[in-house]
Amino acid sequence: MKTKRSVRTEELLLLQRETFDYFLGEVNAANGLIRDKTAADWAASIAATGLALACYPVAVERGFMARQAAVARTLATLRFFWASPQGPEPDATGHRGFYYHFLDMETGRRAWQCELSTIDSALLLAGALTAAAYFDAAEPDEQEIRTLASALYRRADWQWAQNQGATVTHGWSPEDGFIKYRWEGYDEALLVYVMGLGSPTFPLPESSYAAWTSTYRWENCYGYEYLYAGPLFTHQLSHVWIDFGGIQDAFMREKGIDYFENSRRATYLQQCYAIMNPRKFDGYRECCWGITASEGPGPATLKLNGVQREFYDYVGRGVPYGPDDGTLAPWAVAASLPFAPEIVLEALDFCIHQAKLKEFNRYGFKAAFNPTHPGEPGNPYGCWVSPWHFGINQGPIVLMIENHLSDQVWRLMRGCPYIVTGLRRAGFEGGWLNDADPG
Template identity: 55%
Template sequence: MMSNKKVKNLPVTDPQGTDEDMLDKLQKETFDYFLNEVNPVTGLIADKTEPGFPSSIAVTGMAITSYIIGVEKKILSRKNAIERILKILRFFYDSQQGKQLNATGYKGFYYHFLKMNNGERAWNCELSTIDTSLFIAGALCAAAYFKNINREEAEIRDLADKLYRRIDWQWALNNGDTICQGWKPRSGFLRYRWDENYSEAMIMYILALGSPTFPINPTGYKKWTASFTVTKVYDTSYLYAGPLFIHQFSHMWIDFRGIKDSFNKKAGFDYFENSRRATYIHRQYAIENKLQFTDYGEYCWGLTASDGPGKKTLKIDGKKRVFYNYIARGAPYGPDDGTVSPWAVVASLPFAPEIVIGTIRNAIERFNLKPHRLHGFNASFNPTFPENTENLNGWVSPWMFGLNQGPVVIMIENYNTESIWNIMKQCPYLIEGLQLAGFSGGWLDKI
């Protein structure tokens, strides 16, 4: 097993001050992504910083939520935030809905990727049920936050409501009980459904259940959660999902502390506790480091969907190593090629701050993974991969990704103030969805 000595012997390159100062700086620098990677006409947010890349609808939903945080943190005026959010909501409401190949969406859903300048479908991608859900979660968050009696804030509430009501969740069932993962105009529904194994689909099902226009039957949700099985890893029982993002995305908007559905009641722990256990398992996996990746240890861990050094097979120190491009990496069962994502650690901050904060500090002060102060952390790095870069710790992703930035901004805020969780507790559709899914207890019983 490789030791962590290399990490401990590195000089402190960027002292961060107190933990509070460190998190505040990281949040503000990451927030800049949503100010800079935006189209001035459509309001759409780029999926990544690589030139020519389209927008991601999920990232755009995260941007809406981040703009609210910007107002709360006084790094964005309320007027500016309203202008940005209205631009996005107006665009989506007015955009083309239909079976045309270049439409923005259909049946209230939207294509996974859209061209930045006009919102047309990009890359022959699918109409995405989960990414539409992440977008609409941001829209509903804005509707719950902007409560003032004036024309602009009333329009935010109206547009968000209309966009949500337009989503035909029943159509997305495709004559089944569970929701299909996507649809294409020429070939129809994708073959895969959100019908087995724990995933980021939790927020999608809750929004589909709470719909006032096209709600799905709770049977589908119960069928999905009936497939969940508790796994024991490192003497810890939890609901397994390898990549950390699965344990984080729904939690950006929903406070799962103390509320339980039928699976939780049977398992004996809620989904928040499950994410806490998953976070610890990722760290323990790195400490044990059975695959002997460079620098893995107590302060270097965190596997998720991330950029990678490329699809290559190399022999390093006599050992054959297989590396990947952008894939969903996971622990403890892989895949893993030594690529670590510091943003994924930050997104676990509310679950386990006692192990996350030190790891964030290590990524900044020891690994120098926030060198430019533009958009926060580097997306991912791989100290095992033999590549010479400005960073002395091996391969570092040259791009920033919106799907990384949103969780950093939002989960730091939920850790500090719980504000996004509290805002969403004012969303009647979310409450309805949770109750229809069978959740009870905790804060939900006090509504």
């Protein structure tokens, strides 16, 4: 019987360090903005910037960055966002305490006529609150971090973001007003609602959370009963910051599990789907999975081994209903580490040692690969591999490796009064939350 290989702790730490280097290399140090992806003249992503803010404390603890350098970078970021122009003008940085999804790396103004994004703003503000929880010294710079992070969080007008509806909208633009889509159905908006409910200034009403959970889909797939969301990242992103193990809202109390267990089941379902491989893609197996929102080799249609295959570009790939074109994302495997290390470590070993997805790369894993698509002739991988790294992929790798090894980010946020308040107003009870300081 073949012995299963698993990634060793020292290899995890090396992956974490190489991945974190993205935030050192793809940054405007003057304003702290982090580039969305490694393409020439590309814009910054506020989500990637929020993830960077959460990663700096990890980097200090792991010796990747000196504390004073992390303080300086964090302050530059928070000062920029606090002073940046807020208002309805189409070239502002934000409005009503929220921020545009993409910003010009140099000026910090809105890029590409993008939307004012509630989820990406939540990720940015969660990163700021992580920094505030970690940088707790009495010296002036660290005091200023705490002051600015709290002020930024308090400025967000979550009630406005509802646009007089029961749930929260995806965002707004000066040209078209509120986006017609709302956060409904289980997904990464778990963080949006907890952050919005915890606000001391413009809190979401508790009814908004009940309205959201009323749109959930509970399913039975491949023998796993779970709260459905297709892309793997939707089972991870809120968990980067909040430890949902042992705490339950009304929905999960009725089901007899918690959101952490739900993510564990979703991770196993990914592996099961890869083993079943209903669409017969190359490479899928027990140690090769990870279907999520990601870059892809399309749009293209190719006839391969007698089968007509359609390939997509960036799309929210999901399990078990698709879309699925054979594209896998190693970062999403790494971000599942706290939920199911017994299968994730084996899959990471495959990504590193067999697929060799860290070779020829600056920042750990590339964003995605597709064993079915041949890629460009003569490419070193033998199949299509994304040419890019994305900041929003890099952050969860760093942070979830750390939560697996030390639960640092979870410990910090368990002490954040805004998060504690938001969870309690959402109806969460039990576990560590029963002992949390209400602030």
